[in-house]
C-alpha cells in the first residue's frame with residue numbers, strides 16, 4: 001500500500017496524519033531522483049549552513065553506495081576521514097553501476113553539459129532493507145524541507161528541481177508535461193515506466209492537462225527563480241574552483257574537521 005509522504009505541508013508538526021493532496025510532490029521519494037549539478041551545489045551549500053543539524057541526522061543514517069560481490073555495499077551517510085568530513089548524498093549518474101552501464105548521453109544535462117547526479121538510497125539496518133531517498137525521513141517528510149521550515153527559509157530552498165516540479169516530467173520534445181498526459185501513456189514514451197509505477201498513486205495523476213496551470217503555478221514560479229540563482233552559484237564555483245572541480249565535483253564540498261585544514265574547501 002502506498003505510504004503517505006507529507007511533503008507539501010507548512011510545518012513539520014502538521015505532517016502528522018497528513019494524507020496525500022495534489023500539493024504533495026514527493027512521490028519519487030522511495031527511489032532515487034536525478035539532479036542537475038546546480039541542485040547538488042544548492043543542497044551542499046544548504047547543508048553547510050545547517051551543518052550541525054545535517055551532521056547529527058546523517059551520522060545515524062546509512063546509504064547504499066554500490067554492489068559488492070553478491071551483496072550490497074553500505075556506508076554511513078556522514079563520514080570523517082583524513083581531516084575532512086563528507087556527506088554521502090549523491091552519485092554521478094554516468095558512473096553509477098546501480099543505474100546500468102555508462103555512458104548514457106541522456107544522463108547529461110542539456111543545460112550545463114555536465115552529468116546528472118542522483119540521490120543515494122538509504123539503508124535501514126534495523127529492517128534490513130533499502131529505505132528510499134537519502135533525504136526521506138522516518139516520518140515520510142523530506143529532510144531538506146523540514147530543515148528549511150525549521151530555519152524559517154522557503155521550504156523548497158534546497159529541494160531538487162525535479163522534486164519541486166513533480167509530477168511534471170520532461171518530454172522528449174523539450175517542455176514538461178503532467179505525468180498523466182496522454183503522451184506518457186504510450187508504451188514507447190520515455191515516461192511510460194514512471195507512469196506505470198505511479199499510476200495507482202492518486203496524487204501523481206491528479207495534475208492533468210486541464211488543471212496543470214493552477215496546480216503547478218507555485219512550483220513552476222519557484223523552479224524558474226531557483227534555476228537562475230542555482231545556476232549563478234554553479235557558475236561561481238566553475239569560475240573560482242575549476243582546478244578543484246576537475247579533481248572531483250563532489251569532493252569540493254568536503255569540510256575540514258575542526259583543527260585541520262582542507263585546501264580543496266570552497267566555502
Ligand code: SF4
Pocket residue numbers: 007025026028029030031032033119133134135136137141142143144159160163
Ligand atoms: S529530495 Fe526530498 S522530495 Fe526529493 S525524492 Fe528525496 S525525500 Fe523526496
